Amino acid sequence: MKTTTELTKPIHYVLLIIFSFLLYVNKATTQQILHRGFSVTPDSSVLSFQSLLNDPTGNFSLGFLRVDRSQLSLAILHVPSSETIWLAKTSTSSIKWSKPTKLFFNGSLVLSDQHKKVIWSTQGNGDSVLLLNNSNLQIQSEKSSSSHSVLWQSFDFPSDTLIENQNFTVEMSLVSSNGLYSMRLGDDYLGLYTYFDQDSNQIYWKHRAMQAKAEIVEGQGPIYAQISLNGFLGMYQKEQAPVDVLPFDSFQRPINGIRRLRLESDGNIKAYYWNGLKWITDFTAISDVCELPNSCGSYGLCRPGKGCQCLDNKTEYQTGECFSPESGDLCREKQMINKGYWILRRKGVELPYKELMAFEKMGTLDECEGTCEKNCSCWGALFNNVSGYCYFVDYPINSLVSVGDENKLGFFKVRRVAEKKRNVGYAIGVGLLVGALVIFVGFALFGIYTIWRRKQRMNCRFMEDGVSPGPYSDLGSSSFRSIELCKS
Numbered sequence: 206m207k208t209t210t211e212l213t214k215p216i217h218y219v220l221l222i223i224f225s226f227l228l229y230v231n232k233a234t235t236q237q238i239l240h241r242g243f244s245v246t247p248d249s250s251v252l253s254f255q256s257l258l259n260d261p262t263g264n265f266s267l268g269f270l271r272v273d274r275s276q277l278s279l280a281i282l283h284v285p286s287s288e289t290i291w292l293a294k295t296s297t298s299s300i301k302w303s304k305p306t307k308l309f310f311n312g313s314l315v316l317s318d319q320h321k322k323v324i325w326s327t328q329g330n331g332d333s334v335l336l337l338n339n340s341n342l343q344i345q346s347e348k349s350s351s352s353h354s355v356l357w358q359s360f361d362f363p364s365d366t367l368i369e370n371q372n373f374t375v376e377m378s379l380v381s382s383n384g385l386y387s388m389r390l391g392d393d394y395l396g397l398y399t400y401f402d403q404d405s406n407q408i409y410w411k412h413r414a415m416q417a418k419a420e421i422v423e424g425q426g427p428i429y430a431q432i433s434l435n436g437f438l439g440m441y442q443k444e445q446a447p448v449d450v451l452p453f454d455s456f457q458r459p460i461n462g463i464r465r466l467r468l469e470s471d472g473n474i475k476a477y478y479w480n481g482l483k484w485i486t487d488f489t490a491i492s493d494v495c496e497l498p499n500s501c502g503s504y505g506l507c508r509p510g511k512g513c514q515c516l517d518n519k520t521e522y523q524t525g526e527c528f529s530p531e532s533g534d535l536c537r538e539k540q541m542i543n544k545g546y547w548i549l550r551r552k553g554v555e556l557p558y559k560e561l562m563a564f565e566k567m568g569t570l571d572e573c574e575g576t577c578e579k580n581c582s583c584w585g586a587l588f589n590n591v592s593g594y595c596y597f598v599d600y601p602i603n604s605l606v607s608v609g610d611e612n613k614l615g616f617f618k619v620r621r622v623a624e625k626k627r628n629v630g631y632a633i634g635v636g637l638l639v640g641a642l643v644i645f646v647g648f649a650l651f652g653i654y655t656i657w658r659r660k661q662r663m664n665c666r667f668m669e670d671g672v673s674p675g676p677y678s679d680l681g682s683s684s685f686r687s688i689e690l691c692k693s
């Protein structure tokens with residue numbers, strides 16, 4: 206007698222072979238080089254990441270990354286941690302994870318959507334696409350058999366991450382994944398900025414080059430930044446000596462794994478290294494939470510060591526924001542002056558990055574507040590009753606920091622949108638209810654009417670001799686007559 210396991214053994218073998226084959230196919234499809242003519246569409250069976258091109262170590266992979274279940278982005282991942290290192294800056298953010306979306310290489314790497322529209326593309330006319338072991342994606346041309354020239358590289362178009370040895374120049378910017386913050390280089394400093402719209406942004410962190418090892422020489426070109434293998438973020442004008450060294454925790458300590466720096470979605474910059482198992486945080490630019498540009502959301506108040514609160518004492522703090530800032534400026538509502546907003550005042554508050562803000566010296570609080578009140582592009586003002594410094598906030602109010610000093614006075618405009626919204630919601634609700642009621646009553650009346658009519662007709666039919674109830678089409682003139690009869 207054979208047992209069931211013995212009977213199914215051959216099936217096991219077959220399954221194992223099929224499985225191995227699938228694995229092999231899967232591995233084989235992830236190439237290490239792409240040639241002209243390469244073309245790929247998203248695979249509907251892939252749940253998170255469809256690998257298209259690997260680096261020689263297999264640590265990094267370029268592929269389609271699923272976003273919100275049905276959409277994708279073209280990304281480079283650090284495979285062991287699934288950390289996104291790079292994203293293609295496509296012209297649209299909604300790219301369908303479906304067949305019409307296509308990535309192909311015809312000399313340029315091109316991503317096109319369902320309407321065959323190009324939504325992202327590299328420049329140049331190259332021969333091959335390679336992913337280097339430091340996650341740099343390159344398009345190379347084979348000039349001669351020995352020399353390759355790089356026509357395009359992802360290192361020149363960073364998203365929110367910088368990798369060791371990647372050059373960060375004045376033409377580039379890191380942008381946080383939520384699009385709210387950016388990192389850029391100035392003439393002699395590295396800065397972090399909050400985006401409000403195209404023309405308004407606010408610097409909230411600035412690191413000036415110390416110029417200890419080398420000086421910045423005018424006319425010798427702009428500075429650039431680079432993460433050094435020796436554990437620091439260096440600013441350079443020339444390769445030989447840095448004009449600034451921003452040390453990490455592992456400064457001058459050799460690390461086996463790769464280093465990276467990221468502009469986080471809370472506006473901080475952090476550096477990490479890979480220890481073979483996980484990413485170790487090695488540097489944090491802003492260590493005090495309250496010093497972050499928007500730690501407690503719009504009109505939030507950060508109390509050092511005590512968490513968040515709302516600027517007014519009435520609104521209970523819920524993560525996110527206390528009052529909706531709503532996009533657009535107060536100037537667009539000229540007809541609503543003094544009605545478009547209300548005024549909120551709070552003592553003992555200041556801006557987290559006030560050292561980086563311009564101020565005007567004013568005699569009195571009234572003068573400071575009045576100037577802001579009259580100017581529709583002013584959202585708020587902070588006045589120091591001792592120094593007389595007045596800071597104007599010309600963008601929607603973010604978080605403030607609570608300070609013990611009662612001489613630091615805050616004046617803020619709060620839009621009246623929240624109420625309006627609720628009213629609109631209320632109106633819609635009432636409208637729907639009334640609509641439903643009308644429909645319900647209508648149906649009820651119709652029902653009653655049909656029953657009444659059926660009864661009436663039955664009565665008529667009984668009244669009329671010779672006309673038997675039949676199909677509708679047969680009723681014709683006779684039924685008409687019967688109705689006439691009933692009416693009379």
Ligand SMILES: *[C@@H]1O[C@H](CO)[C@@H](O)[C@H](O)[C@H]1NC(C)=O
Nearest residue numbers: 311312313315323326329330
């Ligand atoms: C590659 O295809 C794109 C989009 O169709 C096109 O604009 C581009 O000119 C092509 N590049 C080359 C080198 O053929």
Ligand SMILES: *[C@@H]1O[C@H](CO)[C@@H](O)[C@H](O)[C@H]1NC(C)=O
Nearest residue numbers: 261262264337338339461463
């Ligand atoms: C990465 O590639 C460079 C040169 O291409 C090589 O020197 C280096 O050892 C490689 N690193 C790893 C971790 O494979």
Ligand SMILES: *[C@@H]1O[C@H](CO)[C@@H](O)[C@H](O)[C@H]1NC(C)=O
Nearest residue numbers: 341360370371372429443444
């Ligand atoms: C970074 O810049 C230096 C100096 O300009 C250059 O030698 C180096 O090749 C650049 N590195 C990359 C990855 O582009």
Ligand SMILES: *[C@@H]1O[C@H](CO)[C@@H](O)[C@H](O)[C@H]1NC(C)=O
Nearest residue numbers: 262264285461462463479481
């Ligand atoms: C890359 O892979 C090699 C072995 O293939 C490993 O030793 C190294 O730690 C990996 N590096 C990263 C950054 O994952």
Ligand SMILES: *[C@@H]1O[C@H](CO)[C@@H](O)[C@H](O)[C@H]1NC(C)=O
Nearest residue numbers: 516517518519549550551552
């Ligand atoms: C909120 O309470 C604090 C302390 O209890 C007080 O100093 C402040 O004036 C109050 N603010 C408002 C807007 O009522």
Ligand SMILES: *[C@@H]1O[C@H](CO)[C@@H](O)[C@H](O)[C@H]1NC(C)=O
Nearest residue numbers: 576580581582583597598599
């Ligand atoms: C209003 O404020 C903006 C931004 O602070 C400033 O540029 C502008 O000059 C001010 N306008 C007046 C009339 O004061």
Ligand SMILES: *[C@@H]1O[C@H](CO)[C@@H](O)[C@H](O)[C@H]1NC(C)=O
Nearest residue numbers: 552570590591611612613614
């Ligand atoms: C500002 O300071 C003056 C003089 O020191 C004081 O009289 C006034 O009450 C202060 N104003 C506020 C709002 O604290």
